[in-house]
Amino acid sequence: MTSARGAVTLIAMTQGHIRREAVSDQLFAVLRDRILGGELPAGAALTAERDLAAEFGVNRHAVREAVKRLQQARLVEVSHGGRTLVLDWRRTAGLDLAVGIAAADAGPSVTDLARDALEMRACVGADAARLCALRCSEAAAGEIVEAAGRYARTGPDLTELGEADVAWWRLIVEGSGNIAYLLAFNSLVGGTLPVADVPDDLRAAELLDVAAHQRLAAHIAAREDAAAERLARELLSRSVPATRRKAVR
Incomplete structure (x- = not known):
């Protein structure tokens, strides 16, 4: 579930179009776009879980699910110290990311x-x-x-x-x-x-x-x-x- 503020924030990220999908999916898409667009560059630490939850008004479970998907797509790596680092997707991601790149607001056209x-x-x-x-x-x-x-x-x-x-x-x-x-x-x-x-x-x-x-x-x-x-x-x-x-x- 999300708070009213979180729902408004995520809907705004989709340019006003309400999508029938899980909040974690929407959060994954937002973070993916930040990585592909360079806002989160390779080597940078991903924003902390609690800070992402506060930014988007969602619970931490949704954040963990989104980060898990980023990890599966080889966009981030969870280090032994607990930090989540952004990877260089041009070197680590696979062909399955192509559909995400096509749908992203940033990155290759x-x-x-x-x-x-x-x-x-x-x-x-x-x-x-x-x-x-x-x-x-x-x-x-x-x-x-x-x-x-x-x-x-x-x-x-x-x-x-x-x-x-x-x-x-x-x-x-x-x-x-x-x-x-x-x-x-x-x-x-x-x-x-x-x-x-x-x-x-x-x-x-x-x-x-x-x-x-x-x-x-x-x-x-x-x-x-x-x-x-x-x-x-x-x-x-x-x-x-x-x-x-x-x-x-």
Whole structure:
């Protein structure tokens, strides 16, 4: 439970939009944003539990739950002396933080994160295609070729093509035998990363190239791993925005 003052404080942090979620979730989001935005820099001590409870008008249990989530996200570390220190999230956080970065009021923009996700998609997809050509069973290769044929009969609606494209790539990533790639693929298509925010006109060149999809399937079936990798990278790179950004420091 929270006091009336605490409720008003937390609601104000969401720019007037009341969200139906636990107070600890809202407090986690506020502290996460402070860390991502640099207000709480790496190496700094997180505000004491009692002071956070007083600032937001919440009980200390809610604060502990929020800090626990920060710790699980590798944004803070509880030292042996009892102090909670802010970590450098660029060095410690994992891919699961990406959705938080996209939702944050500070840190990388959604546009930058979408570009980063699409670059990762091109790299993972290219190597997954290579591994698939080397490792997948004959039955799996045949299914990929058949799926490419179904893809050719889809569309030209970009939404329908997008759904068929995801199903086809899932076969390739599964055929690669790489669990890490499969989990990354699930994050990309499951909404953890804001790839869905990329406008359709940017992805059109990739999705409408039916012939490239069929050639890639043929390379995999023929066990032509190098050709599969090259074509997959070229195809997927078409959806990466052309604008450049500075390297993460």
